[in-house]
Amino acid sequence: PVIRLEDYSPARYTIETVALDIQLSPRATQITSRLALRRRDETAPGTPLVLEGGDLELVGLALDGASVHRDDFTVTPEQLVLLAPPEGPFELEIVTKVDPDANTRLEGLYRSSGTYCTQCEAEGFRRITYFLDRPDVLAVYTTRIEAKRSECPILLGNGNPVESGPVSDKPDRHFAIWHDPHPKPSYLFAMVAGDLACVTDRFQTRSGRAVDLGIYVEHGKESLCDWAMDSLKRSMRWDEEVFGCEYDLDVFNIVAVSDFNMGAMENKGLNIFNDKYVLADQDTATDQDYANIEAVIAHEYFHNWTGNRITCRDWFQLCLKEGLTVFRDQEFSSDMRSRPVKRIADVRLLKAHQFPEDAGPLAHPVRPRKYTEINNFYTATVYEKGAEVVHMLKTLLGAETFRQGMDLYFRRHDGEATTIEAFLACFAESSGQDLGAFAIWYEQAGTPLVTVASRHDAAAGTLTLELTQDIAPLPGQPSSAPAVIPLRFGLLGPNGADMTPTSIEGMSVRGDCLVLEHRKQTVTFSGIPHRPVLSLLRDFSAPVRLEVEEDESDIAFRAGHDRDPFNRWQASQTLVTRHLLRALQGGTSAPEDSTLISQVFGQLLADQSLDPAFKALALQLPGEADLAREKGKDVAPEQIHDLRQGLRRRIARDHLTLLREIEALRPQGSFDPGADQAGARALANQALTFLAVSGEADDADLVARRYETATNMTDRLAALTLLVHEGMPAAEAALEDFRARHATSALALDKWFMVQATSPAGDALERVEALTRHALFDEGNPNRVRALVHAFATGNPVQFARKDGAGFAFAAAQALKLDARNPQVASRLLTCFRSWRAYDTVRSDLAEKTLRSLAEAENLSRDCRDIVERCLQ
Ligand code: ARG
Ligand code: ZN
Numbered sequence: 001p002v003i004r005l006e007d008y009s010p011a012r013y014t015i016e017t018v019a020l021d022i023q024l025s026p027r028a029t030q031i032t033s034r035l036a037l038r039r040r041d042e043t044a045p046g047t048p049l050v051l052e053g054g055d056l057e058l059v060g061l062a063l064d065g066a067s068v069h070r071d072d073f074t075v076t077p078e079q080l081v082l083l084a085p086p087e088g089p090f091e092l093e094i095v096t097k098v099d100p101d102a103n104t105r106l107e108g109l110y111r112s113s114g115t116y117c118t119q120c121e122a123e124g125f126r127r128i129t130y131f132l133d134r135p136d137v138l139a140v141y142t143t144r145i146e147a148k149r150s151e152c153p154i155l156l157g158n159g160n161p162v163e164s165g166p167v168s169d170k171p172d173r174h175f176a177i178w179h180d181p182h183p184k185p186s187y188l189f190a191m192v193a194g195d196l197a198c199v200t201d202r203f204q205t206r207s208g209r210a211v212d213l214g215i216y217v218e219h220g221k222e223s224l225c226d227w228a229m230d231s232l233k234r235s236m237r238w239d240e241e242v243f244g245c246e247y248d249l250d251v252f253n254i255v256a257v258s259d260f261n262m263g264a265m266e267n268k269g270l271n272i273f274n275d276k277y278v279l280a281d282q283d284t285a286t287d288q289d290y291a292n293i294e295a296v297i298a299h300e301y302f303h304n305w306t307g308n309r310i311t312c313r314d315w316f317q318l319c320l321k322e323g324l325t326v327f328r329d330q331e332f333s334s335d336m337r338s339r340p341v342k343r344i345a346d347v348r349l350l351k352a353h354q355f356p357e358d359a360g361p362l363a364h365p366v367r368p369r370k371y372t373e374i375n376n377f378y379t380a381t382v383y384e385k386g387a388e389v390v391h392m393l394k395t396l397l398g399a400e401t402f403r404q405g406m407d408l409y410f411r412r413h414d415g416e417a418t419t420i421e422a423f424l425a426c427f428a429e430s431s432g433q434d435l436g437a438f439a440i441w442y443e444q445a446g447t448p449l450v451t452v453a454s455r456h457d458a459a460a461g462t463l464t465l466e467l468t469q470d471i472a473p474l475p476g477q478p479s480s481a482p483a484v485i486p487l488r489f490g491l492l493g494p495n496g497a498d499m500t501p502t503s504i505e506g507m508s509v510r511g512d513c514l515v516l517e518h519r520k521q522t523v524t525f526s527g528i529p530h531r532p533v534l535s536l537l538r539d540f541s542a543p544v545r546l547e548v549e550e551d552e553s554d555i556a557f558r559a560g561h562d563r564d565p566f567n568r569w570q571a572s573q574t575l576v577t578r579h580l581l582r583a584l585q586g587g588t589s590a591p592e593d594s595t596l597i598s599q600v601f602g603q604l605l606a607d608q609s610l611d612p613a614f615k616a617l618a619l620q621l622p623g624e625a626d627l628a629r630e631k632g633k634d635v636a637p638e639q640i641h642d643l644r645q646g647l648r649r650r651i652a653r654d655h656l657t658l659l660r661e662i663e664a665l666r667p668q669g670s671f672d673p674g675a676d677q678a679g680a681r682a683l684a685n686q687a688l689t690f691l692a693v694s695g696e697a698d699d700a701d702l703v704a705r706r707y708e709t710a711t712n713m714t715d716r717l718a719a720l721t722l723l724v725h726e727g728m729p730a731a732e733a734a735l736e737d738f739r740a741r742h743a744t745s746a747l748a749l750d751k752w753f754m755v756q757a758t759s760p761a762g763d764a765l766e767r768v769e770a771l772t773r774h775a776l777f778d779e780g781n782p783n784r785v786r787a788l789v790h791a792f793a794t795g796n797p798v799q800f801a802r803k804d805g806a807g808f809a810f811a812a813a814q815a816l817k818l819d820a821r822n823p824q825v826a827s828r829l830l831t832c833f834r835s836w837r838a839y840d841t842v843r844s845d846l847a848e849k850t851l852r853s854l855a856e857a858e859n860l861s862r863d864c865r866d867i868v869e870r871c872l873q
Contacts, residue, residue, distance in 0.1 A: 001372065002370050002371070002372055003315075003370065003371055003372070003374075004369065004370045005314070005316040005367075005368075005369045005370065006369075008313070008314050008316075010040065010042070010136065011040070011132050011134060011136065011137050012039070012040060012043040012047050012049065012050075013037050013038065013039055013040060013043065013049050013085070013132065014037070014038050014040055014137065015035050015036065015037055015131075015132055015137055015139040016036040016037070016038060016089075016139060016140070017035075017036040017139055017140045017141075017142070018033060018034070018035055018036075018139045018140070018141045018142070019033070019034040019141075019142045019144075020032070020033050020034075020129070020141065020142070020143045020144065021033075021144045021146070022143065022144065022145050022146065022191060023146050023147075024100075024116055024145065024146065024147035024148075024152065024193055025147075026100060026101045026111065027099050027100075027101055027102070028097055028098075028099060029097065029098050029099070029100055029109060029116075030059065030095060030096070030097050031095070031096050031097075031098065031128055031129050032060075032093065032094070032095050033093070033094045033095075033096075033129040033130075033131070034091060034092070034093045035091065035092045035093075035094070035131075035139075036089065036091055037049065037085070037089065037090055037091070037092055038088075038089045038090075039085065039087060039088075039089075045087040046084050046085075046087070047085070048081050048082060048083050048084070048085070049081065049082040049085045049092075050079065050080075050081050051079065051080040051081070051082075051094075051130035051131055051132060051133075052078070052079060052123070052126040052130065052131060052132070052133045052134075053075075053076070053077055053078050053079055053080055053096075053126050053127075053129075053130045054077070054078065054107075054108065054123065054124075054126040054127035055077050055078075055127060056077050056078075056096050056098070056126070056127065056129070056130060057077070057096060057097045057098070058075045058080065058094070058095070058096060058130070059095040059096060059097050060093070060094070060095035061073060061075075061080075061092070061093070061094055061095070062092070062093040063082070063085075063086075063090060063091070063092055063093075064086070064090050064091050065091070065093075068082070071083075072084065079130075080094070080130040094129055094130050096128070096129050096130065098127065098128060100116055103127075104780060104821040104822055105821075105822050105823060105824065106119060106259055106260065106261045106782070106822060106824070107119055107124040107127055107261070107824065108120070108124045108125070108126075108127025108128050109127070109128050109191075110259075112257040112258055112259035112260070113218065113257070113258055113259070114151070114194055114195065115192065115193070115194030115195075115196060115255075115257060116147070116152065116191070116192065116193040116194060117190075117191075117192045117194075117255065117257050117272055118189065118190045118191055118192070118267075118272070119260070119261065119265060119272065120186060120187045120188070120189050120190065120265075120267070121187040121188075121265060122187055122315055122374045122375060122378075123187070123374065123375075124187070125186035125187060125189055126186075128189075131186050132186075133186050133187075134185070134186075134314070135185040135187060135311050135312045135313065135314065135315065135417055136185070136312075136313050136314060136417040137185060137186070138183035138184060138185055138311070138415075138417060139183055139184070139186075140180065140181060140182075140183050141158060141159070141179075141180045141184065141189060142162075142177065142178070142179045142180075143157040143158065143159075143177070143178045143179075143180075143189075143191060144175055144176070144177045145157060145175060145176050145177075145178075145191055145193055146167060146173055146174070146175040147173065147174070147175075147193045148172050148173055149166075149172060149173060149174045150172065151194075151195065152193040152194050152195065153195055154192070154193065154194055154195065154196045154198070154216060155174070155175070155176035155191075155192075155193050156176075156178070156190075156191060156192040156193070156216070156253055156255065156270055157176065157177075157178025157180075157190070157191050157270065158178060158180040158184070158188070158189060158190055158191075158267060158268045158269050158270050159178050159179050159180025159181060159182070159249060159268065159269050160178065160179055160180070160181075160249055160250045160251060160269070161176065161177075161178055161251065162177040162178060162179045163176070163177045164176035164177065178191075180249075180268055180269060182248065182249075182268060182308070182309065182415075183415065184268050184308060184311070185311055185417065188266070188267050188268045188308055188311075189267065190265070190267030190268075190270045190272055191270075192216065192255045192270065192272065195219070196216040196217060196218065196219070196255070197216070197217055197218065197219045197220070197221065197222050198214050198215070198216050198217075199214070199215045199217070199222050199225040199229060200212065200213065200214050200215075201213045201229050201232075201233065203232075203233055203236050203237075203247070203252075205236070205240065205246045205247050206240045206246060207246060209246075209247065209248075209250070210250070211236075211247055211249070211250060211251065211252055212250065212251045212252075213229065213232060213233070213251075213252050213253075214251065214252075214253045214254070215228055215229055215232075215253075215254045215255075215256070215278065216253065216254065216255040216256065217255075217256045217275070217278065217279065218256075218258075221256075221275075221279055223281065224278070224279035224280055224281050224284075225256075225278065225279070227280045227290055227293055227294070227673060228254065228277075228278045228279075228280070228293055228297055231293060231294040231297040231298060232252070232254070232297050232301060234294075234298075234332075234336065235297060235298040235301040235302065235332060236252075236301065238298075238332050238335065239301070239302060239305070239328075239332075242331065242332075242335070243305070243328065243403075243406060243410075244407065244410070245302075245304070245305040245410070247304065248304070248309070249268075249269045251269060252269060252271075252301075253269065253270050253271070254270075254271045254272075254273055254278065254297070254300075255270070255271070255272050255273065256273050256274075256275035256277075256278035256279060257272060257273070257274070257275060258274075258275050258746060258781065258783070259780065259781055259782060259783075260272070260273070260274035260275075260782060260783075261782055261822070261824045261825060262274065262378070263277055263296050264277050264296050264299070264300045265300070266299075266300045266301075266303030266304070266307055266308060268304070268308050271300045271301070273296070273300070274782075274783065275747065276289070276292075276747050276750070276783060277292060277293050277296040277297070278293065278297075279747060280293055280673070282671040282673070282711070282712040282713065283712065283713055283745075283748075284713055284742065284745045284747055284748040285673075285713055285747070286713050286714040286717055286751075287673060287677075287678035287681060287682065287714045288714075289713075289747075290673040290678070291333070291337070291678070294333060294336065295329050295330075295332070295333050296329075298328075298329045298332045298333070299325055299326065299328075299329040302325050302328045302329060302332070303321065303325050305410065306321055306324045306325045306328060307321035307322075307325055309410075309414050309415065310409070310410070310413045310414060310415075310416060310418060311416075311417045311418075312417060312418070312419075313417045313418055313419050315371070315374045315377070316367055316368060316369070316371075317367065317418070317419050317420055318367075318374075318377060318378070318382050319366045319367055319382045319383075319386035319389075319420070319442070320418065320419065320420055320423055322378075322382055322383045322386055323366060323382065323383060323385070323386020323387050323388075323389060323390055324386070324387075324390055324423075326383050326384060326386065326387035327386075327387040327390040327391055330342065330346055330387060330391075336675070337613075337675040338611060338613055338614070338675055338679070340565035340566060340569075340611075340614060341565075341611065341613045341614055341617065341675075341679070343539060343540065343565075343566050344565070344566055344569050344614075344617050345617070346384075346387075347540045347566070348617075349380075349384065350380070350384045350385070350388065350543065351626065351629070352623070352625060352626065352629075353380035353384065354379075354380035354381055354384045354385050354543070355447055355545075355629060356625075356629055356834060356835050357379060357380050357381055357831075357834060358381060358385070358445060358446055358447045359446070359447060359472070359474075359629075359632070359835075360834045360835050360836075360837065360838070360871075361475050361834065361837070361870050361871050361872070361873055362379075362831065362834045362867070362870055362871065363381075363445040363446055363474045363475070363477070364377070364379070364381055364445050365381075365442060365443050365444055365445045366381055366382060366385050366386045366389055366441060366442045367420055367442040367443065368382075369443075371866075372862060372866045373827070373862045373863050373866045375823075375824050375827070375863055376827055376863060376866050376867060381445075385543055388542070388543040389441045389442065389543075391541075392438075392441070392484075392486055392541070392542055392543075393405075393427055393438070395486045395488070395513060395539075395541050396433075396438070396484070396486050396510065396513070396515070397427060397430070397431045397433070398510075398511075401427075401430050401431045402427070402430075404430035405426045405427035405429070405430035405431065406426075407430075408426040408429060408430055409422075409423060409426040412426065413426075420439075420442050421439075424438070424439055437483075437484050437517065438483075438484045440481055440482075440483050440484070441483055441484075444471070444477070444480055444481065444483070445471075445474055445477055446471035446472065446474050446477060446480060447471065447543065447544060447545055448469045448470065448471050448480075448483055448485065448542075448544045448545070449469065449470055449471070449472070449544065449545045449547060450467060450468070450469050450485060450487070450516065450537075450542075450544045450545070450546050450547070451467070451468045451469075451547045451548075451549075452465055452466070452467050452534070452536060452546070452547070452548045452549065453465070453466045453549045454466075454534055454548075454549065454550075456528070456531040456532075458529065458530070458531070460526075461526060461527055461528055461529045462524050462525065462526050462528060463491065463501075463524070463525040463528045463531075463532060464522060464523070464524045464525075465522065465523050465524075465525075465534075466520070466521075466522050467487075467507075467516055467520070467521050467522070467523070468519060468520045468521075469482055469483065469485060469516060469519060469544070470519065475870075475873045476873075482516075482517065482518050482519045484515060484516070484517050485515070485516040485517075485542045485544060486510075486513045486514075486515055486516075486541045486542050487513065487514045487515070487516055487536055487537055487541060487542065488512050488513045488514075488536075488537065488538035488539055488541040488564075489512060489513070489514055489534070489535060489536050489537075489538060490512065490535040490538060490562070490563070490564060490567075491525065491528065491532035491533075491534060491535070492532055492533040492534075492535055492557070492558065492561060492562065493530065493532060494530060496557075496560075496561030496562075496563070497563075498563065499528060499530075499532055500527075501525035501526055501527050501528055502526050502527030503525075503526045503527065504523060504524070504525050504526075505523065505524050505526075506521065506522050506523040506524055507521050507522075507523040512538070513541065533550075533554045533557050533558060533561075534548060534550065534554070535558055535562050535564060535567050536548060536567075537567070537570075538562075538564040538566060538567050539564060539566045539567075540566055540570075552575065552578070552579075552596060553596075555571050555574055555575045555578075556571070556575060556596055556599075556600050558571035559571035559572040559575060559600050559603075559604070559618075560600065560603055565614060568618065569614070569617055569618050572600060572601075572604065572618050573622050573626075575596070575597055575600060576597055576621055576622055576647070577622050577626070577627060577630050579593060579594060579596075579597055579647070580622075580627055580640070580643050580644060580647065581627070581630060581631055583643050584627075584631060584639060584640065584643060594647055594650050597647065597651070598650055598651055598654045598655075601619065601651050601654075601655065602654065602655050602658070604618050604619055605619065605655055605658045605659065605662060605687075606658060611679060612679040612680045612682065612683040613675065613678065613679025613680075613682055613683070614679075615683050615686075616679065616682035616683040616685075616686040617682075619683075619686045619687075619690075620686060620689075621644060621647065621648060622644075624637060624640050624641055624644060624797045624798070625797055627640045627644065628640055628797060628835075628838065629835075629838075631838075632838060633838055634838075634839075634840045634841075635801075635835075635838050635839050635840060635843075636839075636840050636843075637797040637798045637800075637801045638798050640797070641760055641797070641798050645693065648689075648690060648693050649693045649694070649695065651690055652690040652691060652693050652694040652695075652699075653694055653695070655690075656691075656694060656696070659687045659690050659691050659694075660687075660691065660699075660702075662683060662684065662687040663684050663687035663688050663691060663702070664684075665680065665683070665684060666680070666681065666684035666715065667680045667681060667684075671711070671712050678714070681712075681714050681715060681718075684715075685714070685715065685718035688702070688703060688706060688718065688719070688722065689718075689722060691703070692722040692726050692728070693726060700728055700729070700730075703719055703722050703723055703726075703728060703730075704719075704723065704728070704729075704730035704734070706718075706719040707719035707720055707723060707730065707734050707737075713748065713751075716738070717751055717755070719734075720734050720735070720738055720755055721755050724755050724756065724759050724761075725755075725758070725759050725760060725761075727761055735752065735755075735756070738751075738752050739752050739776075746781075746783070746784075747783070749776060749784075750783050750784060750786075750787035751787070753771060753776075753777070753784065753787040753788040753791070754787045754788070754791045754795075756768065756771060756788075757771075757787065757788050757789075757791035757792040757795065757796060758791050758792070758795040758796045759796070759799075760796065760798045760799065761799075762799075764792070764796060764799040765792070765799050765802065765806055765807055765810060768788060768789075768792045768810070769810065771788055772788065772789070772814070779817070779818065779821065780821065780822075782822070782825050785818065785825055785829075786825075789811070789814045789818075789829060790828070790829055790832070792807075792810070792811070793807075793811040793829060793832035794831075794832050800832065801839060801843050801847075803842055803843065805843075805846035805847075805849070805850065808833075808846055808847050808850040809850060811829065811830075811832055811833075811850075812830075812850045812851075812853070812854050814829065815827075815829045815830050815854070815864065816854070816857055816860075819859075819860060819861050819863075819864050820859070823861035823862070823863040823864060824863060826861065826863065826864050827861065827863035827864045827866070827867050830854070830864055830867040830868060830871075831867060833847060833850070833851055833867075833871050834871060836848065836851065836871065848872070851868055851871050851872050852872065854868045855868050855869065855872060
């Protein structure tokens, strides 16, 4: 069934309080739920109460203390209907039974390595008990958890701890009661029980509340929690300082589990994390892992206000909490690290994941209008494009007005389940602006293409720009409306400094930001005697594709001189992309064409004034997937791979000495995960990436030596990846060493799988297939599946899209197999087909056949069927 935004109506009944009693047992957990219900005034007396369930077994039902006659209700595993509820408030007691050990979907209540845990967003609570399992039903929860003390010494719930102790008539069992005073929707419910170690700390909020912080992990992993705890405390302080948001309970707990469908979950007072976003030390985690932990800890913590205190009216409003919270975690990381480097990293992710989604059959608006399976809408569009929309709001309104709008949002909607309209209204009020046209960003799918043509009139001293915007037709969206596009700009003079026009006419301007509002607009800058080099979309001020008519020499000039670091980075990327796409069109790449690029890279390498982290990014060639996306059609991944390798080799050979010098500046001494050391390592490893293809024996030795002598995971993994991906002689021995060295770290072993899965070597698929039968492979562990199968399907463009179709067939077969166990993980895997129409005809025919055969499979989950059918539409 299709769920539509326009069909929204409030629930017929409200639930004021929920009292849960959970009797834990691995194969038969019994849940007693006592609900205080009330008919809403708008609901006619006698209206049936319809509660959702998911695969549930009803054990008992009582209304106001008396059991309910079998004619007065109907029940299936998916629904419990009380046919004629009382007119006034009433209490319903529901007893259900679930099997946590049999729960391979990892949704609802399940066990991961012996620890009971829950995942209720979006619709997992209904797999625990029958409920009004929708985000606009807010209730106060009290949770009593009872378990065998020896199995589960730790019992955790939402909110504050109330009471705990032995169970009187059962000597081996104990209980704990938790109370959460803040009304919340069911998707924020959580409980955890197990034998876990705890790392504790304390945080004092600015108004003086002492908060006990706890991070719960498997015994022996306590020493891996320092960075997560540090990140948590910094997040709590930052949210007070930057958004005025203070924590509101006496405890804040985080639990790390090894089997988790996604990254982490913001359950009130009890965040549950995929352990890869908690555990870190220098031997097992890369600098990127450290940065991710910092960001995800912050993200989940920030949800306490943007998501929990103020939640979503319905799942169409998912971006209300996710887009906003991603924006907030991005701001946090920017303040903790280098803002420009963070911006570049975020835009790279957006372009790598969201742009392809937005250009293919799975495209949908930031606020979708319909869905069949909500779990398929936790997407890059909702999260990352959603964050870009908030970023644009801030750009258009200015920091101060933006903050006033946020303050108003927190004041006005605290305790509510609300909508995007309500959110935007706060900014319309704080700014006095009409944001009606801006709202199109939430409504319309597709990435606008902005084109710019410029004319300079030296005699008049004017520069005229003609700008257009358009979105290519998408399935279900044949045409589009113009959006409000903030374009930050600069006009570079001959010395690289920005020129200041005496006037700007034809478009509205706010500070350094042009605001494009129509399909076609012309703007004229006066007081510009010399032809400037145009720098547009500075800081990536809008999630658009930009096409400017300009010479390669202008782009190279920007790559060297733009004072906006984002655009400096973008210029070097554009230069390389244009060059390689031209070569692809022509079928050859004349090496003399790459002279300009090699020069620009030489200048970057030699520039001592650049932040090493920035320099590392600027020196990174656009990835194969980036190039495929820019090409857009007739994609043949191995051609892209070969051309890119050629350019990489040319740059290596032209700048051997400089590269070797930079590579040698690798930080020595004690390890620090902070931005400075991480940036220096990134630069050294970027230099090594070029040297690995120089063709010189010395450099091959260097890579092997770097592997052997590495003192941290960042350097070790960087070297291992080069050894394996470039097919260097030391590869096999290094792989074997890595596996043995990290035999006890599942997270490190994931990297061992991933390196092999993403190798461009011709036998990669055979290797991956063999690895699915390896003793260390575990189909039930989502991280392991992602490290091998997803990594192959989404991170190995050449071998996934093999011309014999074997890569497609493998991904489809794996998805089918996984689907029976865990539909969410399987359907995520199938999004690897989202750009299938962009391949050349041989490959797109093969991909289509694969998708059609999937569509015919019996017993396909709703999750997978939705992806397959949308891909084919
Ligand atoms: N709310 C979580 C977060 O972004 C993610 C939950 C994902 N849920 C899902 N069904 N995919 O912080
Ligand atoms: Zn989130």
